[in-house]
Amino acid sequence: MKFDEEADYVPVQIGSIPLDSILSFNLYIQKNNGYALYREKNLEFTAETKSRLIANKVDCLYIMQTDTQRYLDFIESNLSTIVSDPNTSVDFKSKAVYECASKVVFDVLQQPDVGENLVRAVGVAQNLVDFLMQGREPFFKLLTRATRDYYTYNHSVHTCTYAVVLAKKAGYSMTNRTMLDDLATGILIHDIGKSRVPEEIINKPGPLTPEEWVEIRKHPQHGLDMARNISAVRPLSYIPILQHHEKLDGSGYPNGLHDKDIHIFGKIAAIVDVFDAMTTKRSYAPAKSYFDTLKEMLTMADRHLDKKLLLEFIKLLTGR
Numbered sequence: 001m002k003f004d005e006e007a008d009y010v011p012v013q014i015g016s017i018p019l020d021s022i023l024s025f026n027l028y029i030q031k032n033n034g035y036a037l038y039r040e041k042n043l044e045f046t047a048e049t050k051s052r053l054i055a056n057k058v059d060c061l062y063i064m065q066t067d068t069q070r071y072l073d074f075i076e077s078n079l080s081t082i083v084s085d086p087n088t089s090v091d092f093k094s095k096a097v098y099e100c101a102s103k104v105v106f107d108v109l110q111q112p113d114v115g116e117n118l119v120r121a122v123g124v125a126q127n128l129v130d131f132l133m134q135g136r137e138p139f140f141k142l143l144t145r146a147t148r149d150y151y152t153y154n155h156s157v158h159t160c161t162y163a164v165v166l167a168k169k170a171g172y173s174m175t176n177r178t179m180l181d182d183l184a185t186g187i188l189i190h191d192i193g194k195s196r197v198p199e200e201i202i203n204k205p206g207p208l209t210p211e212e213w214v215e216i217r218k219h220p221q222h223g224l225d226m227a228r229n230i231s232a233v234r235p236l237s238y239i240p241i242l243q244h245h246e247k248l249d250g251s252g253y254p255n256g257l258h259d260k261d262i263h264i265f266g267k268i269a270a271i272v273d274v275f276d277a278m279t280t281k282r283s284y285a286p287a288k289s290y291f292d293t294l295k296e297m298l299t300m301a302d303r304h305l306d307k308k309l310l311l312e313f314i315k316l317l318t319g320r
């Protein structure tokens with residue numbers, strides 16, 4: 001779904017278009033070195049349409065480059081159909097889930113006062129859980145999409161992916177589905193409070209001054225204030241937002257909580273947050289390998305991070 005900005009027409013796989021969905025853009029077909037209108041917007045994309053294309057060995061149609069945003073919005077609004085369709089490839093599902101989740105967090109950070117974006121985040125987080133509940137392949141497919149450059153919106157999707165699978169390993173299953181959805185939502189938006197911290201502090205390449213640290217340490221509380229305004233975000237989702245920088249020995253922030261006062265969702269959030277931050281390239285540090293990161297994280301066990309959960313996390317990354 002990454003498009004060439006220069007091109008007038010961009011390809012879309014026919015498998016990406018859910019059956020019986022109403023198109024919000026025109027679809028074109030390649031013909032005689034050009035593009036011809038194949039199906040007009042506002043019409044249904046039916047099983048018959050799809051079979052006809054397959055019979056003619058067409059697996060790719062085109063949209064106009066100017067319809068890119070409409071196509072991405074269409075994918076997001078049809079995401080639950082795409083994720084639950086057994087005929088859609090895991091590869092395309094992972095692409096759709098990863099990009100919709102990144103986009104929604106990007107929009108939340110760009111327009112922090114638009115509540116509708118947080119409502120979208122709740123929906124996309126549920127789709128992410130649905131996808132991850134389909135087995136191990138979705139998890140590893142999503143990992144292959146993870147970029148090594150640190151952006152808050154990508155980091156949020158990576159951490160959400162790790163957190164859901166770690167919670168599943170820690171015993172949360174479909175019987176705790178609402179709790180898993182709440183965890184996923186909370187992790188997906190755990191850093192939204194950064195939108196209220198000055199950008200020059202967030203992106204500062206060098207070490208922060210004590211005054212700048214004071215501002216940074218406010219982001220969990222800012223995030224909680226933002227989430228509380230939106231009724232679609234349930235209270236259990238507040239925990240990862242508020243507790244992802246707490247440490248077992250009480251040296252974390254914003255509240256300096258100790259082990260027994262940190263919720264398991266806060267402990268999960270802390271592990272996945274540290275792991276993804278260390279394995280991606282940041283403005284002040286290069287990306288570390290998984291092996292070096294986990295080795296370093298083991299030295300933080302029991303002081304900062306919950307050891308039992310950390311060992312489970314290592315097992316899931318090593319495929320055990």
Ligand SMILES: [Fe+2]
Nearest residue numbers: 190191244245
């Ligand atoms: Fe954070």
